[in-house]
Amino acid sequence: MRARIIGVALIGVFGCSGETQVELTAFGEAFVEEGIEAEAFVDGWSVSFSELVVSVNDVRTSPGGPVSSGGFVVDLSLPSGGDGHPLTRTAVEGDVLQSVHYRLSPPSGEVEGNATAAQVDRLRAEGLAVWAQGTATRDGQIVEFAWGIPADLSFDCDVGTRLSPGTPAGVELTMHGDHLFVDDLEVAPNVAFNEVARADSDGDGLVVPSELAAVPLAGLARYQTGGRTDIDDLWAYVGAAALTMPHVDGEGNCTPRFVPDAYATFETADADPALGAEVYAEQCASCHGAEGNGDGPGGAGMSPRPSDLTNPPPGARAAGYIAFRTARGGAMFPYASAMPAYEDVLDEAELASVVAYVREFSGG
Numbered sequence: 001m002r003a004r005i006i007g008v009a010l011i012g013v014f015g016c017s018g019e020t021q022v023e024l025t026a027f028g029e030a031f032v033e034e035g036i037e038a039e040a041f042v043d044g045w046s047v048s049f050s051e052l053v054v055s056v057n058d059v060r061t062s063p064g065g066p067v068s069s070g071g072f073v074v075d076l077s078l079p080s081g082g083d084g085h086p087l088t089r090t091a092v093e094g095d096v097l098q099s100v101h102y103r104l105s106p107p108s109g110e111v112e113g114n115a116t117a118a119q120v121d122r123l124r125a126e127g128l129a130v131w132a133q134g135t136a137t138r139d140g141q142i143v144e145f146a147w148g149i150p151a152d153l154s155f156d157c158d159v160g161t162r163l164s165p166g167t168p169a170g171v172e173l174t175m176h177g178d179h180l181f182v183d184d185l186e187v188a189p190n191v192a193f194n195e196v197a198r199a200d201s202d203g204d205g206l207v208v209p210s211e212l213a214a215v216p217l218a219g220l221a222r223y224q225t226g227g228r229t230d231i232d233d234l235w236a237y238v239g240a241a242a243l244t245m246p247h248v249d250g251e252g253n254c255t256p257r258f259v260p261d262a263y264a265t266f267e268t269a270d271a272d273p274a275l276g277a278e279v280y281a282e283q284c285a286s287c288h289g290a291e292g293n294g295d296g297p298g299g300a301g302m303s304p305r306p307s308d309l310t311n312p313p314p315g316a317r318a319a320g321y322i323a324f325r326t327a328r329g330g331a332m333f334p335y336a337s338a339m340p341a342y343e344d345v346l347d348e349a350e351l352a353s354v355v356a357y358v359r360e361f362s363g364g
């Protein structure tokens, strides 16, 4: 209702009709639609996808809000002629579309998109966010892969597209399918398939997750980028690499935010407001600022900068997320920041109290 009234007011003032609209698409790039050629690989393989199905939920724009009541399941391997697959069109008030938020997670409830019912059912039944299937070829050797990747991760993507009434602004959720085959998570990793091909232990020409999980990587620094220490087999690594696929408008940055199982049910019911204020002032204010604006003197010149806790993106609002980030800090993939880890500094009551205190900055 409100949008209508403002729309009418705009027509009155500027004499132009039409509200500002955003057209959302999902695209896997030519790598996914046409295949990854041998030139892109360091080890002579080439890959073609028969399916790259992604399940995207909770899509919101800022300004704006949720773009639909359900989620989208899209097979990015289908040809789109380079335009991407249309998701939805949504009305947004404002001059600039600042960001887009979405969750890569299994389908729940109603879904839209080009995926078949069978593809949606498989993700739903197995709790998967991504299904990747295809063929790698080198010198006449053919190795197939069929991987269902469970994930529940939020992405907050910076957009910055100007909005003008009449012409819908396009925003593309771009999935970099080649990241499934990167050989580490550093800034300029190789695209390679040798390790995956070698994992085919039963020699049947199909590499499945259990075979990748049998390849140990524990302690191999190359796979523990950004201080991550939990990647101990090739399957865990492929899962981590898959979560670096999401981008926006081609190369645009998306910050992943997720709540690990250990924090999923984190409770602040026992929080003590006075204790929360004390812990915050002693431990956090130097960087995040006394009022949580991210402007503390200790954070000056830091890159990335201390977050503004008064205006968190949707993925950063859950108590479990704040608890996880406070406990584990920033020395891990993908954050790579100077935020200290507090798991050995704060006891349970202090952690719950400071989490509740931080949530108050954005209205609880």
Ligand code: HEC
Residues within 6 Å of the ligand: 257, 279, 280, 283, 284, 285, 286, 287, 288, 298, 299, 302, 304, 305, 306, 307, 312, 313, 316, 321, 322, 325, 326, 329, 330, 335, 336, 337, 338, 339, 340, 342, 354, 355, 358
């Ligand atoms: C030495 C500086 C520093 C201190 C001290 C610090 N932080 Fe941070 N914090 C950062 C930086 C830098 C970031 C942004 C990069 C990142 O996400 O790791 C951040 C990010 C966060 C985030 C994630 C926000 C988001 O939008 O994803 C939370 C939550 C947070 N800090 C809470 C706290 C709490 C609670 C304390 C005190 C117990 C604290 N921080 C102490 C530097 C600091």
